[in-house]
Amino acid sequence: xxxxxxxxxxxxxxxxxxxxxxxxxxxxxxxxxxxxxxxxxxxxxxxxxxxxxxxxxxxxxxxxxxxxxxxxxxxxxxxxxxxxxxxxxxxxxxxxxxxxxxxxxxxxxxxxxxxxxxxxxxxxxxxxxxxxxxxxxxxxxxxxxxxxxxxxxxxxxxxxxxxxxxxxxxxxxxxxxxxxxxxxxxxxxxxxxxxxxxxxxxxxxxxxxxxxxxxxxxxxxx
Numbered sequence: 001x002x003x004x005x006x007x008x009x010x011x012x013x014x015x016x017x018x019x020x021x022x023x024x025x026x027x028x029x030x031x032x033x034x035x036x037x038x039x040x041x042x043x044x045x046x047x048x049x050x051x052x053x054x055x056x057x058x059x060x061x062x063x064x065x066x067x068x069x070x071x072x073x074x075x076x077x078x079x080x081x082x083x084x085x086x087x088x089x090x091x092x093x094x095x096x097x098x099x100x101x102x103x104x105x106x107x108x109x110x111x112x113x114x115x116x117x118x119x120x121x122x123x124x125x126x127x128x129x130x131x132x133x134x135x136x137x138x139x140x141x142x143x144x145x146x147x148x149x150x151x152x153x154x155x156x157x158x159x160x161x162x163x164x165x166x167x168x169x170x171x172x173x174x175x176x177x178x179x180x181x182x183x184x185x186x187x188x189x190x191x192x193x194x195x196x197x198x199x200x201x202x203x204x205x206x207x208x209x210x211x212x213x214x215x216x217x218x219x220x221x222x
Contacts (some may be wrong), residue, residue: 001051004120010172011159014123019209023077023102026080030172040098043120051109054120069181075088079125079131079132080120080122081179082131082132082133082155083118083121083122083132084118084170085119086118086132086137087114087117087121087154090114090137090139090151090153090167091109091114092118092140093105093139093150093151093153094109094139094150094176094200095109097141097148097150097151098198100182101141101148101149101150102141102143102148102150102194102198104197104198105196105197106197106198107197107198107199107200108197108198108199108200109200110199110200110201110202113169113200113201113202113204116202116204116222117167117204118205119137120220121221123165124165124206124208126160126220128163129162130156130159130162132155133155133156133159133162134155134156134159134161134162134163135155135161135162135163135164135165136152136153136154136155136161136163136164137153137154137155137164137165137166137167138153138163138164138165138166138167138210139151139152139167139169140166140167140168140169141168141169141170141171141200142168142169142171143171147168147200160212162210162211162212163208163209163210163211163212164208164209164211165205166206166207167200167204167206167207167208168204168205168206168207169200169204170200170201170203170204170205171198171199171200171201172199172200172201173201201220203222204222205219205221205222206219206220206222207218207219207220208220
C-alpha cells in the first residue's frame with residue numbers, strides 16, 4: 001500500500017510541467033535583444049525620414065534649367081525696359097486712332113491686353129540678333145469685317161529692322177460690353193451723329209516675319 005502511494009505520487013510529479021528555471025534567463029535575454037533591435041530599427045527609420053525630408057527640402061529649393069522658360073534664361077533688364085516703352089507707345093497710338101481710323105468717341109484698352117502684348121514682344125524677340133530693337137511693329141484693329149491699319153512703329157529708328165511683327169487686335173463683341181456700349185457713345189461738335197464707344201478684346205493675333213529670311217513666317221493666336 002505504501003509502495004503504491006509512492007508510485008502514484010511519482011507518476012503525478014512527472015506529469016506536472018517542470019519549472020523553467022534554466023530557460024528563463026535565456027528567454028529574458030532574447031526579449032531584451034528583440035527590444036534593442038526594434039529600437040534600433042525605429043531609429044534608422046527616423047533617420048531615413050529626416051534625410052529624405054532634408055533631400056526633399058533641398059530639391060524644392062533648387063531650380064533646374066528645365067523649369068525656366070526661354071525668356072527667363074535670356075532675361076535682360078534693358079530689354080524689359082524697352083518693352084515697356086514700346087507697349088506705352090502702342091497704347092498711345094491706339095488712343096490717338098479713336099478720332100481717326102477707328103471713328104469712335106472712346107476706346108477702352110484692357111490692361112490685360114497690354115500685358116499680353118508685352119509678353120509676346122519679349123517672347124518673339126528673344127531669338128533675334130538685335131533683340132526687340134530690331135523690331136518693326138505694324139498695329140492693326142479688326143473692325144466691321146476689315147482690318148484698319150493704326151500705326152507702324154520702328155522700335156529703334158537708327159537700326160535696320162531684322163523682323164516684322166503685325167499685331168491684329170480685335171474688338172470685344174462678347175460678354176456684357178455690347179449691351180452697355182451705347183451708354184458711352186458721344187457726339188462731336190462737328191457731327192450730330194453719335195459715335196460709339198469701342199472696347200478692345202484681350203485676345204489678338206500676332207504675325208512674325210523675319211526680314212532677312214523671306215521663307216520664315218510665324219502666326220500666333222493669343
